[in-house]
Amino acid sequence: GRLLGRLRHWVFDGESKPVRMNARDRNDSEVYMKLREARNEAVRRRMAPVMVGLVVLLAIVYLAITYVTPFWNWTVLVSAMTLVGWWGAPADKPVAGRAVDGVKTPKLTSDAIVSALGSLGIGELNKALAKKPDAIGFPNPIQRDGDGWRADIDLPLGVTAGDIIAKRQELSSGLRRQIGCVWPEGDAKIHEGRLVLWVGDRDMSKAKQKPWPLAKPGATVDLFKAQPFGTDQRGRWVEITLMFASMIIGAVPRMGKTVSLRELLVIAALDPRAVLYAFDLKGTGDFAAVAPCAHAYGVGDEPEDIERMVAEMRELREEMRRRIKVIRNLPESVCPDNKVTPELAARKDLRLAPIVVAVDECQVWFEHKEYGEELESICTDLVKRGPALGIITILATQRPDAKSLPTGISANAILRYCLKVQGQTENDMVLGTSQYKNGVRATMFARTDLGIGYLAGEGDDAKIVKSVYKDATDTKKIIAGARARREAIGNVTGYAAGEEVDVEAARLDPLADTLAVFQRGEDKLWSDVIVGRLADLRPSQYGGWTAQNLATALKPKGVKPKQVWATDPETGKGANRNGYTRDALTTAQNNGQ
Incomplete structure (x- = not known):
């Protein structure tokens, strides 16, 4: 078997595979095609003599079995070799050992869980177990759930599921399982002391994930539906x-x-x-x-x-x-x-x-x-x-x-x-x-x-x-x-279409623009009047602004709105409303400079 494996590796040019795969991963199609052609040529050269050799070998074996050695001699020889091999094998290296399932973990038992919980060092839990060994309850049988075991656990009075969850690392040690296999969760719908413990056969972080359905060629999505x-x-x-x-x-x-x-x-x-x-x-x-x-x-x-x-x-x-x-x-x-x-x-x-x-x-x-x-x-x-x-x-x-x-x-x-x-x-x-x-x-x-x-x-x-x-x-x-x-x-x-962004829109200076909308003789303006004039000044940038938007934009400049007495441009009547003074805006601008 080993000889055939080595022969196959040589015939199909296994030595060049890493180089070819590297070219493929780099998307270097020219180098990949050259390497592939060279490999195919090597396979063609090596295949012919190997096939001839195998045919000759099989013919020799067939002739020897048929005409040279009687069948019963072969039977005795094979039986004797089997017995000697079994008898002479080292005790710690048997020819054939017991079949072992390396994936399936031992059954999760209530005794193992109680022992693990008792090792966490939670005071109330240990006191309860000392008084009453069966203080930890199991309302449902421990059973297989997917690729693991599920246990529903009622913790002693005064102990919450959160106490156990906080010690997940210690719990995995107590169960003698990898931390990626141990997943404690609470079930507050029942009560705060209900713990749902799921122990997987494999470490969740290392387990192979199922193929993502959306990775299939041609997959589409409707965002209105769950994905x-x-x-x-x-x-x-x-x-x-x-x-x-x-x-x-x-x-x-x-x-x-x-x-x-x-x-x-x-x-x-x-x-x-x-x-x-x-x-x-x-x-x-x-x-x-x-x-x-x-x-x-x-x-x-x-x-x-x-x-x-x-x-x-x-x-x-x-x-x-x-x-x-x-x-x-x-x-x-x-x-x-x-x-x-x-x-x-x-x-x-x-x-x-x-x-x-x-x-x-x-x-x-x-x-x-x-x-x-x-x-x-x-x-x-x-x-x-x-x-x-x-x-x-x-x-x-x-x-x-x-x-x-x-x-x-x-x-x-x-x-x-x-x-x-x-x-x-x-x-x-x-x-x-x-x-x-x-x-x-x-x-x-x-x-x-x-x-x-x-x-x-x-x-x-x-x-x-x-x-x-x-x-x-x-x-x-x-x-x-x-x-x-x-x-x-x-x-x-x-x-995605190659369109440019109007960066100038981000370079606006709301403070300077606010000062610009003050007309000659105006020392105070209400906020709603200012945003209206700003919208007229730069519709694409200030259109839709509210007094709150103005306050947010001017706050980093060190100026905040306050009650100011000004005249309504339409009615000519004065009133107190939130607004800004020219002096406050000018001071903020000078401080910024």
């Missing part, structure tokens, strides 16, 4: 519905946050109608593979990059306002719920196709000295009002805190995906208030649990999900098909 996002501990697909929702993704660095966000962008790209805004503030180009389908694409945090993104987000804010007017003016028979429907999204005349905005490392925006407050205001508005208008906002950060995820955003996001985080505050910032207390703790994930997190908002309960990993090469293949389908329906716009 496969990842698999749970049992290997079952978990779906996510992006439409009518905003989403937050949080994790410490290097846990798969960006890859998960890129997967969501790929899902959106597979809907030929969808308009994509992809912003990579980390600056590493992780979204470059999706760029051929993106209406807006930005990478990096240099001043010119931020200015371009600000211009695109202002454009998006105006698009949201346009959609509000369109929805408001549609008859009730066409739009009964005042939101975008699949039928409305399909109508090209209304231009209400889904818009997906993905921002990685969003804290870079919200902490920006010049544009931070404006970008926060735009994103908050999109998260609050955008979902009903077909605008889906997905924000990801490696620092889930109040600055990175402002309250107006974190409180209104429906979908949440939290990979490993460090503490309770970060956990609840991403997953929602009291989730840590309820036993949904992303702090339990290990550093090896790459791409694994809690998905909340899709159903009543948060689920542990492993997102789909597709590297840049695989992503490009999927996006190439998505791009072709977009070209077929004429939906390649913005960045």
Whole structure:
């Protein structure tokens, strides 16, 4: 057998395979074809003598068996060799050992669980076991559940599922299983002391994931329907519905946050109608593979990059306002719920196709000295009002805190995906208030649990999900098909179509423009008068601005609105309203210089 294996490796030129595969992976078709032709020529040269040799060998064996040695001699020889081989084999290296199933783990028993829980060092638990050995209850039999074992456990009085979840690493040691196989969860629907323990046959982070259905050639997506996002501990697909929702993704660095966000962008790209805004503030180009389908694409945090993104987000804010007017003016028979429907999204005349905005490392925006407050205001508005208008906002950060995820955003996001985080505050910032207390703790994930997190908002309960990993090469293949389908329906716009962004729009100086609308002799103006004049001054930039927009734009300049006495230009009557004085604006401008 070994001889035949070596012979096959030589005949089919196995030595050159790594070189050929390397050329293929580098997409170097010229080198690959040359190597392939050389290999085929070598195989042709080597195949002929080998075939002749095998025929001769088989003929010799056949003649020897038939005419030289009687059959019974062969029988005795083979039997004797078998007996001698069995008798002479070393005791620790048998010729044939017992069949071993290397995948199936030993049965999970109640004794093993009680022993493991008792080793966690939880005071109340140990006291209860000392008084009553059967203090830990098992309301249902321990049974197989997918590729693992499931145990429903009633913990002693005063011990919560969260106490056990916080010690997942110690629990895996007590069960003598890999940490990636041990998944404790709470079931608050029963009571706080109900623990659901699932112990898998394989480490979830290392187990081979089923082929992603959306990676098949020709796959398309309808964002109004649920799509496969990842698999749970049992290997079952978990779906996510992006439409009518905003989403937050949080994790410490290097846990798969960006890859998960890129997967969501790929899902959106597979809907030929969808308009994509992809912003990579980390600056590493992780979204470059999706760029051929993106209406807006930005990478990096240099001043010119931020200015371009600000211009695109202002454009998006105006698009949201346009959609509000369109929805408001549609008859009730066409739009009964005042939101975008699949039928409305399909109508090209209304231009209400889904818009997906993905921002990685969003804290870079919200902490920006010049544009931070404006970008926060735009994103908050999109998260609050955008979902009903077909605008889906997905924000990801490696620092889930109040600055990175402002309250107006974190409180209104429906979908949440939290990979490993460090503490309770970060956990609840991403997953929602009291989730840590309820036993949904992303702090339990290990550093090896790459791409694994809690998905909340899709159903009543948060689920542990492993997102789909597709590297840049695989992503490009999927996006190439998505791009072709977009070209077929004429939906390649913005960045993907090679259009330039009006960066000048991001370089506006609201303070200087506000001073410019003061006429001779006017020392005070109300805010609503100022925004009206700004809209006349630069309609494309200030059209639709409110007094609040003006206040947000001028606050970083060091000037805030206050009650001012001014005359109404139409009636000629004076009144006290929120506004600005020329002196305050001039002082702020001089201080800025």
